[in-house]
Amino acid sequence: MKKVMTLIAASLLLAGQAYSQTKTKEKMKQTGEKDFYTFQLSDKVTRQKVTFKNRYGITLAGDLYLPKNRGSESLAALAISGPFGAVKEQSSGLYAQTMAERGFAALAFDPSYTGESGGEPRNVASPDINTEDFSAAVDFLGLQKTIDRNQIGIIGICGFAGMGLNAAAIDKRIKAVATTSMYNMSRVMANGYFDGLTAEQRANMLQQLAEQRWKDAEQGTYAPSSNRLPEKLQGNEPQFVVDYFNYYKTPRGFHPRSINSNAAWTATNPLSFMNFPLLTYIKEIAPRPVLLIAGENAHSRYFSEDAYKAANEPKELVIIPNASHVDLYDRVNVIPFDKLESFFRESLK
Incomplete structure (x- = not known):
């Protein structure tokens, strides 16, 4: 069972114990901000904090990036989220800013x-509510006077790539979808990494989750998962754990509101996903185009x-030579922004 839970821990991108207050304060001091981003604001764009509600009544917070020299024409727009457990001040914000530099509202x-x-x-x-979050972002974008509501696409990063594909399948207003470093959460x-869970192991996991529900009900709170990134690397971790650590637990990508930097998912978090196959209707995205990017x-x-393989045409798979999963979070010399720009310029005409 220990092996199974290790696989699940890797799959969920669970992260860890609180980053030291000293390091947090040091980073805030370096940025000179009460809050901070893992990247510098470009002088080619504006960034505005916005809020909007999804159809479950949850208020979502976002950053709207617009090109400074945009003229008077309506803009094509992109809604962007991910990775799984990250926040908008990390990878998704970097993507949004870069696409805004290239002329999109993001x-x-x-x-x-x-x-x-x-x-x-x-x-x-x-999987349901986070799919809806993408559609709520489309709602918001389509109401902006500077945006052409007939030219809206989405980008899903890591675990939110699967939710993005699911949103595109159900929401016909989404004209194109791109994903990077996709995880099908x-x-x-449900099945473990590389579908490695046996039926017995899955049953055991569900039993553990059921027992945890009793504990949560008795306590009146939701316990955090014990699966988390280490505070220090010991030198014997798999490379993907090292990669996650080097992003989320160092100044490169650390943010205090990021679950993967400074907290943990709840222990029962997997329950929502165990019987919910996200990509069941991926074929229904067509004839709208799909771009899948992986290292x-x-x-x-x-x-x-x-x-x-599962999607219908038009579709494209781009494999980035020598790139890892995490490289596509923030390595601007690795992320194929030229490809993303050309894809959405063609798709959102």
């Missing part, structure tokens, strides 16, 4: 129950490859 948002967005309890995820939670060396690469 909204990076915190999903329900995380970051500055609403929802209780905290640090939980839902329902598949990996050649990413441990998650098979999710993008399998999604590509």
